[in-house]
Amino acid sequence: MASNSRDFFNHKLHSLLGLFPVGVFLLFHLTANYQATKGPEAYNETVAFIENFPFVLVLEFVLIYIPILFHAIFGLYIAFQAKHNVGNFGYFRNHMFLWQRITGIITLIFIAWHVWETRIQKALGTAEVNYDMMANILSNPVMVAFYTIGILSAVFHLSNGIWSFLVHWGITVGPRSQRVATYFTMGVFVVVSFIGLRAMAAFIQ
């Protein structure tokens, strides 16, 4: 690859990391949370299983923190490069283009807060990650609203991100396949949002 194609490489890497591993991790995370619908014990068992996984810290850094950081920082650079114009060009895809950037920024703020409140507190030794921790956080209605917006933003960003991924990698080329991909990814948004919100509801007593 030519040396002056670094920008091309960064864009491709950004698109790839959004799905693998970050998107896959989101699906895994929301599915694991769903255990809470079976009660506190089931959820705590799942958390313990993940916490005791071999090389869990290495896996966290390689599969989660580093890819998310790259995706977030390069994503901010992309988001602030656009000059939005949905006022004069109110087409569906242009709205999705805008929302992809809005939800990206909301998701970044949400994740920063969420990681601080859970993972970093655990690392500092000030809290244990378990059912009670989440039930405690979600006993505040403001946090319920914040988590709802955060989950919906993250899931939208992933779903619509799958659509862009398919275009960026030249998988859906023609208009028909791109239209079908729109229906498919919006289906993903509905299903994954349900899993995420249903899991969250299990912590609200």
Place this chain on the structure above:
Amino acid sequence: MADKYVHLIITRQDSPDSTPYKEEFKIPYRPNMNVISALMEIQRNPVNAEGQKTKPVQWESNCLEEVCGACSMVINGKPRQACTALIDKLEQPIRLAPMSTFPVMRDLSVDRSRMFDALKRVKAWIPIDGTYDLGPGPRMPEVDRQWAYELSKCMTCGVCLEACPNVNEKSPFIGPFAISQVRLFNEHPTGKMNKHERLEALMEEGGIADCGNSQNCVQSCPKGIPLTTSIAHMNRETTRHAIKSFFFS
């Protein structure tokens, strides 16, 4: 009919560096006018809506049949050609403004040099010169010629750049049209021989990776060119080229 008029609000600018301002015009209505003939009326009688004599509005136009791309301007918020913008089909007052993506030279005429620079950058031509007669080139299949012809309708008018949220002063993006032109020239049987040069140009900064898929270009293109299909196709071609040149030779 004598008291019927056309109300225009024009964003004007006296020189490339001066501040833009708006001026209103009320010109006598004639049936079947287009924006160009309205501007010609102002040229004939440069008097604004307040009845004051003013500088005639400057614009560019050539073919008057939507094939040259010179008369592109923002008409009621949308970039399009003034020649095919019929007064009878426009909501009044009609707002005319220069395309803000380009440097304004004066009033409605802009400098589209960046588009021609982009075409040079991606080598949007077919090299046929040699030191001896190279003979006839390979034949092009008729089915391919038919869709390639659609891509060749691009008139470098600038509408896709004006509509694209990723083409602006903060971004180096060359614009959708240049990507589609690479597809056109890479499909040509002789042009194909240099396809890697065009692909590598697309992979440089400001190239294909800066497309954010808002798809405004394909909605706005006056010639109905399938720009987003071209972009997705070139996404595939550039990715394949990147993988090939990294792993193989």
